[in-house]
Amino acid sequence: MRTPPTLWQTCASFLLPILIAGCGAKMNSNLLANSAATSLTSPVITWNQPASVPEGTVLGSTQLNASASVPGSFTYTPAAGTTLQAGTQTLSAVFTPQNQTEYAVTKASTTINVTTAAQSPTLDSISLSSGSAALQTGGAMQLTATANYSDHSTRDVTAIANWNTSNDFSASVTAGKVTALAAGTAQITASWNGVASSATNVTVTSPAAAPAPALTKLQVTGSSTVTAGDAIQLRAIGTYSDNSTKDLTTTAAWSSSNASLAVVQSGAVTGINPGTASISVSMDHVSNSVTITVSSGYAVQVNPSMSMSQIQDAINDSEPGDTVAFAAGTYNLSYPGLRLQPGRTYLGTTAGGTILSGSGGFDLMTFYGSGLTLQNFTFNGGGLYLGGPVSSVKVENNTFENIGAPYTNWTTEIAIFMDTSAANSDFSHNTFKNIGGSLLTEFVDECFSSGIFGYGLSNVTIEYNNFDTFNEGIHIFYDNLDGENVHINDNTFVQGHRIAIEMQDSLAGGLEVAFNKISEPLNAWALTYGISMAATSQSGTGVIVHDNVVDGDTPVGAGCTGSGCYYPYGIEAWGTGTQIYNNTIEGLWNHGVAIGVALDLSVKSNSICGPNMAANNTFVDFEYGSEPGTTISGNSTSSSMSCGAGN
Numbered sequence: 001m002r003t004p005p006t007l008w009q010t011c012a013s014f015l016l017p018i019l020i021a022g023c024g025a026k027m028n029s030n031l032l033a034n035s036a037a038t039s040l041t042s043p044v045i046t047w048n049q050p051a052s053v054p055e056g057t058v059l060g061s062t063q064l065n066a067s068a069s070v071p072g073s074f075t076y077t078p079a080a081g082t083t084l085q086a087g088t089q090t091l092s093a094v095f096t097p098q099n100q101t102e103y104a105v106t107k108a109s110t111t112i113n114v115t116t117a118a119q120s121p122t123l124d125s126i127s128l129s130s131g132s133a134a135l136q137t138g139g140a141m142q143l144t145a146t147a148n149y150s151d152h153s154t155r156d157v158t159a160i161a162n163w164n165t166s167n168d169f170s171a172s173v174t175a176g177k178v179t180a181l182a183a184g185t186a187q188i189t190a191s192w193n194g195v196a197s198s199a200t201n202v203t204v205t206s207p208a209a210a211p212a213p214a215l216t217k218l219q220v221t222g223s224s225t226v227t228a229g230d231a232i233q234l235r236a237i238g239t240y241s242d243n244s245t246k247d248l249t250t251t252a253a254w255s256s257s258n259a260s261l262a263v264v265q266s267g268a269v270t271g272i273n274p275g276t277a278s279i280s281v282s283m284d285h286v287s288n289s290v291t292i293t294v295s296s297g298y299a300v301q302v303n304p305s306m307s308m309s310q311i312q313d314a315i316n317d318s319e320p321g322d323t324v325a326f327a328a329g330t331y332n333l334s335y336p337g338l339r340l341q342p343g344r345t346y347l348g349t350t351a352g353g354t355i356l357s358g359s360g361g362f363d364l365m366t367f368y369g370s371g372l373t374l375q376n377f378t379f380n381g382g383g384l385y386l387g388g389p390v391s392s393v394k395v396e397n398n399t400f401e402n403i404g405a406p407y408t409n410w411t412t413e414i415a416i417f418m419d420t421s422a423a424n425s426d427f428s429h430n431t432f433k434n435i436g437g438s439l440l441t442e443f444v445d446e447c448f449s450s451g452i453f454g455y456g457l458s459n460v461t462i463e464y465n466n467f468d469t470f471n472e473g474i475h476i477f478y479d480n481l482d483g484e485n486v487h488i489n490d491n492t493f494v495q496g497h498r499i500a501i502e503m504q505d506s507l508a509g510g511l512e513v514a515f516n517k518i519s520e521p522l523n524a525w526a527l528t529y530g531i532s533m534a535a536t537s538q539s540g541t542g543v544i545v546h547d548n549v550v551d552g553d554t555p556v557g558a559g560c561t562g563s564g565c566y567y568p569y570g571i572e573a574w575g576t577g578t579q580i581y582n583n584t585i586e587g588l589w590n591h592g593v594a595i596g597v598a599l600d601l602s603v604k605s606n607s608i609c610g611p612n613m614a615a616n617n618t619f620v621d622f623e624y625g626s627e628p629g630t631t632i633s634g635n636s637t638s639s640s641m642s643c644g645a646g647n
Contacts, residue, residue: 055114252283552610
């Protein structure tokens with residue numbers, strides 16, 4: 001409804017002409033003349049038509065927002081705060097410039113549409129800019145959310161809408177920005193003022209893997225000559241389509257054109273007989289080959305195709321200083337085995353293997369005298385017999401395995417048997433595996449089956465050997481013969497049934513047992529020891545046992561039955577001046593260090609740990625009562641299975 005004129009409006013319309021006329025009669029005539037003569041500039045008024053408003057909206061700065069090109073002030077009709085009636089209404093404004101000597105008072109007007117309640121537009125839907133999309137992981141895209149109204153007007157609500165993803169593992173969304181996270185599908189929706197959009201289906205895929213570079217070339221590197229009975233290592237280097245290279249030696253296929261001259265395995269070429277052979281390598285339909293020349297090499301060469309008598313004749317015909325080279329292959333030997341001549345080197349192959357095999361209980365090789373080097377052989381089913389006093393013997397890088405089970409003669413159940421004595425010799429870097437008789441029973445007549453068994457040694461080293469599954473590892477029996485300067489160091493013993501290292505009877509000049517590792521006893525019984533130094537040394541520089549690890553870490557096995565199944569001694573020590581220090585003795589031993597007949601023996605600074613020793617207070621104990629001059633000090637003990645060091 002319209003608002004009636006106010007009293008002021010009524011009076012102003014009646015009196016204003018009269019007041020103007022009266023005032024005009026008194027105006028200075030010169031001022032009027034000057035005003036008429038001056039032409040004033042009308043300012044530029046800008047006033048955009050306001051947006052429609054619903055009935056009941058109060059006029060404010062949103063609608064009364066005219067602007068002028070010069071400073072001044074506006075007077076609006078109707079004024080701010082007025083409530084307009086429905087329909088198209090006229091809004092008027094009078095602009096009064098600050099500088100009225102140059103600018104004229106100017107009027108402006110516009111219209112505004114005032115709608116009834118029934119005419120107010122309603123929010124019909126929210127639409128998204130895309131119905132579906134495909135992204136790769138790591139990619140992103142921007143969606144736009146648009147609000148659609150009943151009067152066909154729209155509004156961008158991307159920044160203020162609520163966004164949602166059905167699978168935040170595959171895709172996330174923030175303010176319409178969709179980020180692909182992992183392969184899968186997700187439905188993206190937006191909602192605003194209670195209205196939700198339909199979904200944009202986003203499919204996320206992993207980027208296609210780049211095709212693997214193709215092998216284009218194989219290059220063979222290494223020596224082109226090899227000595228019969230020896231081996232060389234070739235390498236295959238592959239070049240790919242992306243110019244990268246890779247060592248393919250162990251994965252490529254190798255072959256020899258003449259296996260009677262040279263054989264190859266994983267690039268290792270072993271010379272068999274003099275001549276030439278083509279060694280080929282191939283992979284992924286790419287191949288290459290090289291010619292290998294096999295030289296005669298050593299003065300004496302034997303091979304598996306020769307009879308045992310021919311091999312023995314070749315050995316007998318050799319000269320001191322010669323190397324007798326055994327080509328790769330298996331040599332089936334019979335009793336009494338091969339008799340080695342002194343002053344020679346006997347050499348097997350490092351690749352392919354030189355295997356000496358026998359059955360029936362005999363030693364595969366025997367030697368008497370001085371000067372023997374034996375390398376790179378595998379003894380299978382028989383051992384090495386060193387008869388009488390021997391000296392200057394070097395046995396290294398050999399394997400002794402499967403010795404003992406079928407034999408009744410205990411001397412043939414020994415991998416290396418030194419009968420009488422040995423001097424100035426070295427036994428190093430050998431492997432002993434499955435040595436001894438039936439390892440699941442308590443031994444009676446096989447107590448001496450060993451990896452290495454010897455009588456009085458002098459200036460001998462037994463080092464860096466590996467013993468795996470054995471009755472006894474090393475057994476030194478002095479038998480009242482003097483020995484001196486013997487070192488049993490840095491050996492590894494695993495799954496020993498009886499004793500890893502044992503010495504018996506007298507010793508004159510000293511024995512060092514150091515830095516050995518003993519673990520996993522096999523079916524422990526009443527004679528299972530780690531180290532047994534049951535010898536009466538004859539001087540103050542007798543037995544020194546230090547920095548060994550003696551680990552009784554395996555429970556008594558099912559193969560051992562009866563009351564005798566237990567772990568007796570970690571280290572058994574006898575002798576004059578014996579020193580036992582810096583060892584680690586741990587696990588299920590019933591006695592850590594057991595002291596037998598001794599004089600001036602010391603047990604110092606050892607780590608001794610185990611529940612049985614703790615329960616019986618037998619970390620250090622005496623077999624026959626305390627011994628004169630025995631010193632026990634500085635040892636650390638614990639009931640734990642492990643001392644936490646040396647393993």
